[in-house]
Amino acid sequence: MSKAILYDATMCIGCKQCEGACAQQNKLPYDDTVAAESEQSAHKYTVVLTRNDKFMRRLCMHCQEPACASVCPVGALHKTKEGPVVYDVWKCIGCRYCMVACPFKQPKYEWGSLNPRVQKCVMCPDRVTAGKQTACAEICPTGATKFGERDELISEAKERIRQNPSNYKPHIYGLNEVGGTSVLIIAAADVEDYGFPASAKIGETPMPEYTGRVMERIPDFIPVWTLVLGGIYWVSHRRDEVALAEAQEKNGGNR
Amino acid sequence: MKFKLTFWRVIFIVIMVLGLYSSYVRYFRGLGTATNMTDQFPWGLWIGFDCLCGVMLAAGGFCMVGAVYLFNVERLHPVVRPAVLTAFLGYLLFIVGLLFDLGRPWFIWHQMIYMNPHSVMFEVGFCVMTYTTVLFFEFLPNVFERLNWKTGIGWIKKIYPVLIVAGILLSTLHQSSLGSLYLIMPSKLHPFWYSPALPFFFFGSAVAVGLAMTIFESTQSAKAFGRQLELPVLVTLGGGLLVALWVNLLLRAEDYIHRGLIRQIFTPSYEAYFLWLELTLTFLIPISMLSFRKVRMSPQLLYLASISTVLGFITNRLNIALIGFETYIGHHYLPKWTEFSITLMIIAMGFALFGLAVRYLPIFQTETAHQLEQPEPIEVGAGVLSHAGD
Numbered sequence A: 001m002s003k004a005i006l007y008d009a010t011m012c013i014g015c016k017q018c019e020g021a022c023a024q025q026n027k028l029p030y031d032d033t034v035a036a037e038s039e040q041s042a043h044k045y046t047v048v049l050t051r052n053d054k055f056m057r058r059l060c061m062h063c064q065e066p067a068c069a070s071v072c073p074v075g076a077l078h079k080t081k082e083g084p085v086v087y088d089v090w091k092c093i094g095c096r097y098c099m100v101a102c103p104f105k106q107p108k109y110e111w112g113s114l115n116p117r118v119q120k121c122v123m124c125p126d127r128v129t130a131g132k133q134t135a136c137a138e139i140c141p142t143g144a145t146k147f148g149e150r151d152e153l154i155s156e157a158k159e160r161i162r163q164n165p166s167n168y169k170p171h172i173y174g175l176n177e178v179g180g181t182s183v184l185i186i187a188a189a190d191v192e193d194y195g196f197p198a199s200a201k202i203g204e205t206p207m208p209e210y211t212g213r214v215m216e217r218i219p220d221f222i223p224v225w226t227l228v229l230g231g232i233y234w235v236s237h238r239r240d241e242v243a244l245a246e247a248q249e250k251n252g253g254n255r
Numbered sequence B: 001m002k003f004k005l006t007f008w009r010v011i012f013i014v015i016m017v018l019g020l021y022s023s024y025v026r027y028f029r030g031l032g033t034a035t036n037m038t039d040q041f042p043w044g045l046w047i048g049f050d051c052l053c054g055v056m057l058a059a060g061g062f063c064m065v066g067a068v069y070l071f072n073v074e075r076l077h078p079v080v081r082p083a084v085l086t087a088f089l090g091y092l093l094f095i096v097g098l099l100f101d102l103g104r105p106w107f108i109w110h111q112m113i114y115m116n117p118h119s120v121m122f123e124v125g126f127c128v129m130t131y132t133t134v135l136f137f138e139f140l141p142n143v144f145e146r147l148n149w150k151t152g153i154g155w156i157k158k159i160y161p162v163l164i165v166a167g168i169l170l171s172t173l174h175q176s177s178l179g180s181l182y183l184i185m186p187s188k189l190h191p192f193w194y195s196p197a198l199p200f201f202f203f204g205s206a207v208a209v210g211l212a213m214t215i216f217e218s219t220q221s222a223k224a225f226g227r228q229l230e231l232p233v234l235v236t237l238g239g240g241l242l243v244a245l246w247v248n249l250l251l252r253a254e255d256y257i258h259r260g261l262i263r264q265i266f267t268p269s270y271e272a273y274f275l276w277l278e279l280t281l282t283f284l285i286p287i288s289m290l291s292f293r294k295v296r297m298s299p300q301l302l303y304l305a306s307i308s309t310v311l312g313f314i315t316n317r318l319n320i321a322l323i324g325f326e327t328y329i330g331h332h333y334l335p336k337w338t339e340f341s342i343t344l345m346i347i348a349m350g351f352a353l354f355g356l357a358v359r360y361l362p363i364f365q366t367e368t369a370h371q372l373e374q375p376e377p378i379e380v381g382a383g384v385l386s387h388a389g390d
Helices: A017-025 A032-036 A067-071 A097-101 A125-129 A135-139 A150-163 A208-215 A218-254 B002-029 B045-057 B060-070 B074-101 B120-147 B150-184 B198-225 B231-258 B262-266 B270-290 B299-329 B337-360 B366-372 B384-388
Strands: A003-008 A047-051 A054-058 A077-079 A085-087 A145-149 A183-186
Touching: A003 A150, A017 A032, A017 A047, A017 A135, A067 A077, A067 A097, A067 A208, A067 B150, A135 A145, A145 A150, A150 A183, A208 B120, A208 B150, A218 B060, A218 B150, B002 B337, B045 B074, B045 B150, B045 B198, B045 B299, B045 B337, B060 B074, B060 B120, B060 B150, B060 B198, B074 B120, B074 B198, B074 B231, B074 B337, B120 B150, B150 B198, B198 B231, B198 B299, B198 B337, B231 B262, B231 B270, B231 B299, B262 B270, B270 B299
Parallel strands: A003 A183
Antiparallel strands: A003 A145, A047 A054, A077 A085
16 A cells, blocks of 8 residues: 655645754754745755745655656666655766656756755655654644545545535645646645646646657567668668679670 | 968867866866756756757768668768768767766766666667767777778678667667657647657657768868868768658658647747747758759758758757747756856867877778778669669
């Protein structure tokens, strides 16, 4: 069973304790200056945004079929069976394809570093495998960020929307977007207002499928194309050989 | 003559000095200081030009090898060696460019041990690595002839069919896969440039640019080294280029019609201006020019048409890599001077190495090139390309 985070924006009070707990968990600096930053960066994996007195949290969505993991040439990113999409800094060569491919603009880069790393929320993989909640869910005073089984959280989100339809947009963001994500969001406002890509824009097709359609043909293409090229080579050179042999024969006959 | 050489040497030295300083900034101050790349714009000029365009500009190698050794277009024999040399240098410099762009270039060898077969980037990397090796072997006869080492030439001659087939197979794969890199960004890349047919476009443009670059470099080196231009060679290439451009144009037009973009293309917008520039340089100018027999028979005009083609497809790839993302990201990206400086340094290194190779190796000695092939060159079964030239 895979784990997930449910973020209910209507329950969020904007205290930003999740930001602090996240920084502490990942050994990142956190003070008033960082707290005031309203953009995610290499040192700020998650951010609580405010628009018209309504709050919204942004963090890596932990896609069921992550684009970042599929594009990484060295497999530095991968989806664990528990749900988190984790990063192995040792493997990373720094091509930044993950950043370009991510539909949610989540991976960030240490541009100032001489040995830079890709940085993003990794859903506290150590805590999750140990059966604990993520740091952000644990500290959340209102339960706006809730950690649990993905299936159960989906049912719960549906139930909350059903009981209070006037409080929510009737949509669970992350249920089917790009094939589903391990972070689910329900809110009173449109998530697009907070910089999320519109559901219609990213669609429900898992991102790796776009390249998969081409990549899966390659194993067949290689032998076929090799035979074609080899065949053309053989035919055109055979013709030369025949022409040469005939020319020699002719010369021999004349002599 | 003496003055001209000195002039270009001064330019070269200036470019190299600035480039070395920029390299220092890149490696000792970091990518953030050396470039205008950001979290919003993680791929800049180095990916757009050095990588995407660099590989395209080096496509002449596999095009000429294919034309001569697969399709027996004997007339093109004299340009195979310079084309293979350009390709070999192009790929080496592509790797140099990559060492600047990668955040952790000292781990580039991880590509060989931590393979992710689902990644297009892995496929490109692997093909480029192998193809550079193939090009090295295709280039070796130059060195062996210079050293007059007959045994070595014999070895290469034995594996030549394998090199030819492998080289073209690998080129087909990675030239098209460079386009596949962008398939995973349907919501980010502007619809003018995002298309499911990107791999086909990238391969098609590689062939057209391969032909155009061969015309360009033949003319250019004829000028620079005071060699005789062989008109039949250029005429054949020009005809091939015309066909390649038409194929590219039809593919692109079909794609735009299929995706219902025609109206949007003719509506002025930021992206439309760049698209118009691209289409004018890639198709309008060279196709109009090459449609006239007079142009196809004139080295000077062929040269101009090939330059327009090359610039057009460079614009195309920069549009895909940079301009096509600006609306999605919401701001413009202009490379920092250090980015330009490093790109210029890499180009200058290419020219310098080409010059050195031509001076010290039998690149333009076509008589010896024939030794690798048939004992007696016989004009038979001309392929598609040679007909195109008629």
